[in-house]
Amino acid sequence: MSIEFEVSDLIPASPDVVYTAWLDSDEHTKMTGGQAKVSAKVGERFEAWDGYIQGKNLELDSPKRILQNWRTSEFEDSENDSLLEILFEAEQDETRIVIRHSNLPEHGMQYQQGWVDAYFIPMKAYFTEKE
Helix, strand or coil, rough: CCEEEEEEEEEECCCCHHHHHHHHHHHHHHCCCCCCCCCCCCCCEEEECCEEEEEEEEEEEECCCCEEEECCCCCCCCCCCCCEEEEEECCCCEEEEEEEEEEEEEHHHHHHHHHHHHHHHHHHHHHHHHC
16 A cells, blocks of 8 residues: 655745755755755656655656655665655745655655655755845
């Protein structure tokens, strides 16, 4: 049985700025605090959080949507990649970032809070400091 969930938060920057930062290795590293090697090209592989997260870009619709295969080092080799959809929606002068995470293994609910702790909280601090 696969697990899915959705989480969202407001980030104090425009969708274009947040989208671009997500797909830039240096900016992704700075906004999360974990080393990242990412790409803005469909079909390219990525790593984030010091190699804990790995995956591949499936679809990129700048600056609105990113679709990726996604897994962590906690996935068993026998477990399929999960599917990560990231939406960037303008909400006044901020971005509503929506994470739709599906096809997760049974231990996958831990990632729901992980998105808040490892992405939303540091991203809000990073983009607040950049203003």
